[in-house]
Amino acid sequence: MESVASYRVKKFVNRIALGFAVIVVVSPAIFVFLWMLSLSLKYEIDNIAYPPIFIPNPPTLDNYAKIFRESNYLLYTYNSVIVSGAATLIALLVGVPAGYGIAKGKRQGLGMLIMVARITPGLSYLIPLFMLFRLIGISGSLLALTISHLVLTIPMVVWVMISFFEDMHPELEEAALTDGCNIWQAFYRVAMPIARPGIAVAAILAFIQSWNNFLFGVVIAGRETRTLPVAVFNAMTFEQLSWGPVAAAALVVTLPSLLLTIFVQRDIVTGLAAGSVKG
């Protein structure tokens, strides 16, 4: 029989072990983001010092001022917002009803199509779309970029909405249909309001997917229509590599994605696991 004291010691040791495990698991993620922040807040001379300087002393916002003053980051931010916003909006307009239709009408074929789209490499869309855009004379425009981003956003929205509508209890719509609503009204007035949280998740995941996308932008965007990820990449290659501004730009790009993530933390698996298309 174990004594109470040895049980307590064991429990204490377990808690220490757990605490240690938590630190081991979480610290790589924390370190990279903190290092990014640290680089962005230091003067260049401190950024290339060895051994590295971890805490900016004194901290400076020069790098942030620099990227907005010397490069056109306001324009690139605007481009990113327009492209990702429009691509998400269009995806919601066509994708939410589609998810409903597939879930209620039991149309598995389209679901399969979206799975295959998930497997296909992004470049296989990009080459034909690139040539098509040249042909109809919109290459390099925000419109062309938005259209290409639909490859990412539509499957994401449809996929999240299918699983959401499939999990929804059908009684309310059935009642609405018996009371004389037509199918459209049952969808618009009953199912959609209930599905609002699902729509929010779909919208946020689609937006992040589009916002983070680099490949489509680097191929299709022109000088004036660069999205943020492309602009940040160019900052690294074409200017003399200075770490502070690059880190500041990287943080500016990734911050919206990180902030939005907080809202969908719990629901992320459903969407990411199946609905996304990656380069």
Added chain:
Amino acid sequence: MKRKKAYSRKGAYTWFIVPALVAIFAVIVFPWIFTLWMSLNDWRIGAESKFIGAENFTTLATNARFLSTIPRTFYFTILAVILPVILGVFAAEVFHQNFPLRGFLRGVYIAPMMATPVAIALVFTMMFQPQVGVLNYFLSLVGIPKSLWVYAADTVIPTLALVEVWQWTPLVMLIVLGALASLPTEPYESAVIDGANQWQMFRYITFPLILPFLMIAIIIRTIDALKSFDIIYVISQGGPGTASETINLYLYLQAFSFLQVGHSSAVVVVFFVIILALALTLLYARERLRWNQ
């Protein structure tokens, strides 16, 4: 009567799908078909195209540079699948416990997979810097000699895989965490009574039960690792030389630096077949697993 109504309602649902179908046709199905067509042509942007049948595919079969991308892609993929699976299961076991700030820390833990890959790649590029990079400083603290990371041919693939592991282990963790939450408690209770230790409980109860979920994680991870682009393109651009040129990098270069769209469309088709074959094999393995249980 009732049956007829149900039938017509199913027909009515079609109208919900039509707009999406049109859009999907335009941006997804049309490119597929067009890619197939281009792959059968000698086609360079800005020049006349000519139908050449399967010639793009036969030249591909003897193209040494392309062929060398395949084992390289597999090497990268194996690292970028196995490590996240092992680390992800461990992380899921940790997050399955109760501890203060668990929700917040879980949010922090999954941040890498939601962050913009280009931004992440840039920060890692700076950390890999051999002379003043922070990672070599950490190595020096524990007495390991400096590494050249992405600047040497033999370390570039594992180093890039490391970034991929950092970014995508959270996805495996989330899938396994969901699986752990759905496990029954009875087997563990009887195992405790039988005097099983932690490792035995994991090996003989948890592991078999989460294996189907783990297979899903493996399938998703395999598909994504094969297609990985941003990280590799930003950090090493396929270099040094062609030491980190994966299928996707080769494809990009052929299509948009050399504008060989016929040739690169053939690469796309082969690439797609490779991904599909691997995904189906893994899916088949998962079904077998289910049958055996």
